[in-house]
Amino acid sequence: MAEVRVAQRLANPADVVWALIGDFGGLHRWHPHVQGLDLSWEGRIRTLHYTDGSRAVERLEARSDASRRYVYALVDGALPLLDCRATLQVNARKQGCTVIWSSVFEPATAAAIEALRQHYAEGLAALAAALDG
Numbered sequence: 565m566a567e568v569r570v571a572q573r574l575a576n577p578a579d580v581v582w583a584l585i586g587d588f589g590g591l592h593r594w595h596p597h598v599q600g601l602d603l604s605w606e607g608r609i610r611t612l613h614y615t616d617g618s619r620a621v622e623r624l625e626a627r628s629d630a631s632r633r634y635v636y637a638l639v640d641g642a643l644p645l646l647d648c649r650a651t652l653q654v655n656a657r658k659q660g661c662t663v664i665w666s667s668v669f670e671p672a673t674a675a676a677i678e679a680l681r682q683h684y685a686e687g688l689a690a691l692a693a694a695l696d697g
């Protein structure tokens with residue numbers, strides 16, 4: 565199994581950050597490459613529409629407000645990833661929080677791994693900018 569993990573420290577309180585990113589149907593509100601999304605199956609399936617015209621389908625598998633964490637699986641998308649399971653989590657710190665976006669999947673090409681790492685990093689950088697603004 566391969567793994568991608570990106571962390572972003574933020575000065576904002578964990579609960580404030582979770583209020584923004586904890587909504588499985590709200591990724592388009594802070595990720596610069598997601599122009600919109602559709603929710604189905606009682607909010608557990610999201611179809612992401614990217615700015616480049618591609619799309620991905622993801623299924624929510626677990627969500628906990630107490631842990632400020634949700635886990636989802638990639639059902640379909642442009643990246644050649646198999647059995648991809650991702651986690652988005654907010655951990656409180658004494659001052660601020662750390663957001664961790666990670667995934668595990670069957671080995672893919674180095675280009676696909678780097679594209680996923682870049683997608684997470686750009687999303688978390690945009691999140692930081694949105695919270696500062």
